[in-house]
Amino acid sequence: MKLRLAYLYPRHLNLYGDRGNVLCLAARCHWRRITFDVTELGPGDRFEPAAYDLAFLGGGPDRGQTQVAEDLLRGKGPALRDAVEAGLPLLAVCGAYQLLGHCYRPAEGPELPGLGLFDAYTEHPGPGAARCIGNLVADWNGTTLVGFENHGGRTFLAPGATPLARVRRGHGNNGRDGTEGAVYRNAFGTYLHGSLLPKNPALADHLLGLALARAGAPELLTPLDDALELRAQTAAAGLALENRRRFPWSDQM
Ligand code: GLN
Numbered sequence: 001m002k003l004r005l006a007y008l009y010p011r012h013l014n015l016y017g018d019r020g021n022v023l024c025l026a027a028r029c030h031w032r033r034i035t036f037d038v039t040e041l042g043p044g045d046r047f048e049p050a051a052y053d054l055a056f057l058g059g060g061p062d063r064g065q066t067q068v069a070e071d072l073l074r075g076k077g078p079a080l081r082d083a084v085e086a087g088l089p090l091l092a093v094c095g096a097y098q099l100l101g102h103c104y105r106p107a108e109g110p111e112l113p114g115l116g117l118f119d120a121y122t123e124h125p126g127p128g129a130a131r132c133i134g135n136l137v138a139d140w141n142g143t144t145l146v147g148f149e150n151h152g153g154r155t156f157l158a159p160g161a162t163p164l165a166r167v168r169r170g171h172g173n174n175g176r177d178g179t180e181g182a183v184y185r186n187a188f189g190t191y192l193h194g195s196l197l198p199k200n201p202a203l204a205d206h207l208l209g210l211a212l213a214r215a216g217a218p219e220l221l222t223p224l225d226d227a228l229e230l231r232a233q234t235a236a237a238g239l240a241l242e243n244r245r246r247f248p249w250s251d252q253m
Pocket of ligand 1: 015058059060061062065093094095096098150151152153154
């Protein structure tokens with residue numbers, strides 16, 4: 001059995017270990033004797049939906065987002081949108097998550113139109129505004145997600161749009177409504193860097209499970225021993241919540 005991942009814009013969108021998400025998915029397949037192929041696609045490369053079982057996009061500074069926005073919207077965008085409508089599992093972190101919404105208005109420079117996969121928009125409150133930085137702990141699917149966030153943009157979901165998680169500590173989408181990320185079909189947007197998946201094995205397996213089910217082999221998602229991953233998660237969450245207890249103002253912007 002083989003799973004094929006499209007890794008979009010690895011040279012423009014890769015912050016705080018985002019590439020580690022791809023390595024994590026590869027390792028969790030390897031431990032299950034599933035072949036895992038990664039294809040890196042940059043601006044100008046074609047995205048062929050039938051060639052992939054999963055897609056990943058990392059985060060990036062405004063400059064990196066500006067460099068890929070046009071290609072994402074007009075180049076790969078239409079095929080990517082069709083693939084997500086058809087159920088392609090996709091994970092997009094921070095800057096990519098913002099560009100998969102309707103638009104990103106940076107602190108300076110023109111608005112970047114987005115793909116509109118997530119019914120949400122993002123805007124930076126303006127030069128000099130505090131960034132949303134720090135450890136983030138959130139509740140997802142009856143379990144915990146932990147990671148690190150650093151973004152100037154604040155994302156607002158439309159009424160009826162589905163957030164990925166509920167913030168327990170940190171800023172999340174906008175530091176106000178308690179939501180983190182967004183979900184549309186099998187596409188997941190998040191502000192969680194770190195990298196995200198190594199410390200959140202349940203979400204990693206959720207993505208792999210969706211891909212294996214679509215490939216007709218759900219039984220291959222056999223259980224793994226995640227003791228180490230969960231110890232790392234507990235330690236990271238503990239640190240974040242301890243910080244909150246000691247410095248309650250640290251969540252305020
Ligand atoms: N440049 C975007 C922002 O500042 C995204 C940053 C990121 O991907 N960490 O909001």
